[in-house]
Amino acid sequence: MGRFIKKSNHKDIDAMMLAEDILQGSRISLARGITLVESNSEHHFHEAQKMLEKLLPETGRAIRIGITGVPGAGKSTFIEAFGSYLCSKGLKVAVLAVDPTSSLTGGSILGDKTRMERLARNPKAFIRPSPSGGKLGGVHRKTRETMLLCEAAGFDVILVETVGVGQSEVIVRDMVDFFMLLVLTGAGDELQGMKKGIMELADAVIINKADGANEIVAKKTRGEYNRILHFLQPATKGWETKALMCSSLKETGISEIWDMILTFERTTKDSGVFSDRRRLQMKEWIHSMIVDQLQMSFFHDTRIKSLLPKIENEVISGTRPVAAAVDELFNVYYQRD
């Protein structure tokens, strides 16, 4: 017993010391802190939460930017150019990723580091590959907490990259202040077929690869996007989502994008929309974690696990209505013995 207390005290000091070092801007401690947050162990979870509590007052000052787009749109190349530009302006930039496939591939950003070679070497930049999920809602929580750690470590801009598949773009929209969609030139048919939903999440549509012979097509594409955006519900109250062009390879149009983000920040901070969104995001974060926990607790319940196949069969064979089946499952679930 005595040993246990001693051990747990020792660990407490560790988490606190780690927090101190992160506040001092130590990159090694930041990496260790993120590893702690990403760990799937129960014990590490509690240590990480202690560390976060200490860091919370020093978080929230960065501008959080989400970047999405189909594979090949040029997200990594854009982040290399954009991130390097921001560093050259004296800003500290952290790059994180939400990768819905990361548990299988180990995170695309990792392989991408070659595409962000210059940024990866920049002492003002910090690149972290996507964490693997572990349990339900895991990636979601880990990325948000990693973002907070980076802010406490003094990063001014957080870039969160995600491939625009499944629900990942919605998840990222919910954790950033400004969200941009990277698209290709000459979208034409793609533009027609594109999910309107994703455009309604965006604060900017960036037409990438506007270089060489592509530039003329890019201008046309920009016009098409602007026409469509005009009819869509804007993602942010009081902000008109517009299409811009850039070349991540030639590094043109990059400063215009940053200027737009600064205007966005000023406008939404003045109107209160910026802080309203952050408050709402915190509320939604709590709610989504509650839902995740409930779901996990329900499906991991041994009584539910043994009863569910039978009930499913009854519903499928048409001998029992769905609502009655669910009702019975919950009666069993809530029975405390």
Ligand SMILES: Nc1nc2c(ncn2[C@@H]2O[C@H](COP(=O)(O)OP(=O)(O)OP(=O)(O)O)[C@@H](O)[C@H]2O)c(=O)[nH]1
């Ligand atoms: N000409 C031109 N090529 C570009 C530009 N940006 C990216 N590319 C090229 O497009 C290809 C895909 O770029 P990536 O940055 O890997 O695209 P991505 O969106 O990160 O792709 P995934 O990680 O697979 O989702 C690469 O061959 C890049 O060199 C650009 O501005 N101009």
Ligand SMILES: [Mg+2]
């Ligand atoms: Mg990429």
